[in-house]
Structures are given as C-alpha cells and as structure tokens.
Amino acid sequence: MTEVVSVRFKNHGKVYYFAPDGLEIAIGEDVVVETSKGLEFGECVSGNQWVEDEHIVPPLRSVVRIATDDDKRIVELNRDREKEAFAICQKKIAAHGLDMKLVDVECSFEGNKIIFYFASEGRVDFRDLVKDLASVFRTRIELRQIGVRDEAKMLGGLGICGRPFCCSEFLCDFAPVSTKMAKTQSMSLNPSKISGSCGRLMCCLRYEQEAYEELVKNVPKNGAFVQTPQGYGNITQINLLRQKIKVKLDGPEQAIKTFDVGEVAAVPGGRPKPGAPLPDVLKLQPKEEPEPEAEQEVQSTAVMVIEESGTEALVVSETAAPPAVREGGSGEHRHSKPRRRSRKPRQQGEGRQPHGDKQPQSEQKQSSRGDGKSAPQPRGEKKPGHPPHKKQPRPDSQPKGEKAAKPDGGDGQPKKNDSRRRFFRRKPKSGQPPKSE
Secondary structure, eight states: OEEEEEEESSTTSOEEEEBOTTOOOOTTOEEEEEETTEEEEEEEEEEEEEEOGGGOOSSOOBEEEEOOHHHHHHHHHHHHHHHHHHHHHHHHHHHHTOOOEEEEEEEOTTSSEEEEEEEOSSOOOOHHHHHHHHHHHOSEEEEEEEOHHHHHHHHOOBOTTSSBOHHHHTOOSOOOOOHHHHHHTTOOOOHHHHBOTTSSBOGGGGTTHHHHHHHHTTSOOTTOEEEETTEEEEEEEEETTTTEEEEEESSSSOOEEEEEGGGOEEOTTSSOOTTSOOOOHHHHSOOOOOOOOOOOOEEEEEEEEEOTTSOEEEEEEEEEOOHHHHTTTTSSOTTOOOOOOOOOOOOTTOOOOOSTTOOOHHHHHSOTTSSSSOOOOOSSOOOTTSOOOOOOOOTTOOOTTOOOOOOBOSSSSBOOOHHHHHHSOOOOOTTSOOOOO
C-alpha cells in the first residue's frame, strides 16, 4: 500500500497519482507537481489515500508544494499568452495555406514550451509554420495532430440529450463503440440519431450494453414464429427493458396481443409447412420447481442369530446408506437399491433352502444332542445327500518309479503337433525362400 493524491491538469484531462511527501492536501486545492516534462500546475481531485502498488505506474513522482499566490499569477499570465498565441498561429496557417484546424494552445508552467493542437483529415507539412512560430515566441514549439473525438473533448459542448459532452465531463479514455451495440438496443440505424457532435458513434451506447446482452438471451428474435396462450403468431415488436412482446396472432382477425416474455415460446424451425401439425412448445418448456430434499436411502442389514435353543432367527436392521453407496462410489449403479431380505419370521426348525445339493451351514453347526455344540463326525463317513465317490486311476498313470514312454512317430522321434504348426506357422522374411516342411 502506498499513500498518494490524485491530480488533474485540465478539466478534461486524465487523473494521475503523485506522492504527497508528508503534505496534507484537501480536495480542490491547487498544487505544483513534478513531471517528466518539468514542473506543472494542477488541481487535486482526491486527497490523501492508500492504494495498492499494482495500480501505480512507476516511477511515482511527488508533489513539490501547494500552489501559492505567485504560482496562480504565473498561470493567469500563461492563459493570456495562450490566447495571443492562438490568434497568431491562425494567421500563420492562413498565410501558408495549410489544410488544418487549430483546436487549442497550451503553455507549460515554466514557460519554456508551447504546444499547438490541430485537427486535419490527412497529413500536413508544417515545417515552415514551426519556424515562423519559433521566431515569434522565441521558445520551443510543438504541433500535435488530434482526432475529432479529442477535438470535441477539448472544445466541449452540449449533446443531443441536452447535457454536456461525457468526454469533457468525466470520461478519461475513449472506449470502442460499434453499430452492433445500436442493433442490440433496438435503436434506429440512422447516422444522425446515433452519432454525436464529433461525427462518431455516441459514447453512451456502451453504458447499457452489458444489461441489454443479458436481456436478449431470454427473448426470441423479432419476426420469429412463436406459441402463446392464445394461439400461434409472429413477433412484431419487442420491448427489452419491460420484457414485453407484441405478437400478431394467426386467424382471420389477425389480432395483435401483448405478452410477457415467459408466456411466449419460439417454435424451433419456424412456421411448419401447410398441413403439418403445430408442436406444443409451451408444454416442453422446463418449469422451475424447488428441488425436493434428497431422501436417504435405507440400507437393510441382515444378521443371523442362533438362539440358545438351536433355532435360527433373522434380525433386520435399517441404517442410512453412506454417501459413497448413494452416489455410486462403491462401484454400484447410483440408482440401484440395496436388496432387502424378507422380514417374515421363520418357524422353529425351519432353515434355509439349500442351493443344489449343498448342505446348509446351520445343520453343520447344530449339535445332534441339542446342546448348541457341534458333534464330531466320523472321518470315514460321508455327508448325507452326496453319492459315494471313488477315486478312479487315470488311464495314463504309471506305477511309481517308472517313467512314461513318450509317444513317437515310429522312428524314435517325438511326434509333432501338425495342427499347432498349421495355425502358428511363421511367415518367411523378405528375401528368403520359405522353409519346406
């Protein structure tokens, strides 16, 4: 953060930051500041304030002093000198026959330079004019060519709205303005109505451009075929600020009705061909409804409990599913619901239905004596429900200690798998003959 004061050199000039150097400067006071061109006289438009370092253009120059009576007297002498120089320069321009319009003259505070501002449509060779002016004023002379907008900013005046020019009142820079802005704001494209006194497009076209761009997004175009609560028709007029639309309804009467923007829907593709059905677009418009609160999905958990009597009981507990399960974070579909088991209590002695020929696990845990402990089962006996299984020896098995003989083709060599070679035969390299079988 840096302490600065804001200074303006002319009524239509830009605002610059200067370091106060310990001075307390109030708004409206005249000050003498140091610039790259020397000492200048200006007016304080904003007193001591703190600004971010990123908003300061280095180097930050300082305020030399608050203007005294002598400084103000020098400024008045310079104003009289500017008027005299303006009249002399006009005579010199006429004498040289130059196609240029003198706009303003500015004398520096120290009196060592005079700047002449002029406007012209093309380039002007004013070298002889500069020599004549230098011989008259005996000081440094500068001639600067400006545009028509800068000319209106310096001279000032009243616009078509009856107020002073924005550029001479508060605008520091000229923002680009295009004809597209006038179209967006539904203004007449007559150049005399959208142009200012300078002959360029009015700067005020840019003030409300962002607001119009937001309003245009929700409004159909002029002349579009739309559906209304009273029928179909074409748009004849749009009022963006009031969000009203005038529609010429189809029918023998061809009445013109006014609707709100939300009551009208544009038909995609325009007016359909004769005989084609008219789509109902109003029903397809999404209605803004408050979103219902997300209900927590209930996840059931089944717990198998073995009572002391040896019977089974199924206890189902419901808990809210964690966010990962509801949102599908566990790999399941986000809309899938957890399976719930039947809450019907089981009868005493009724167990689960075995799948296939498998033995239910509950029967293995139950004791034949009914005391809740599993009884040991003989090692050689098989579970009921399974057929006896005997281990059959493999036909190609050999007794232990003897090696199996390798099949051969009769000549003592291993037999090759021709079917395997048929499908996995390698291609010969380029330039080499294929190998024979």
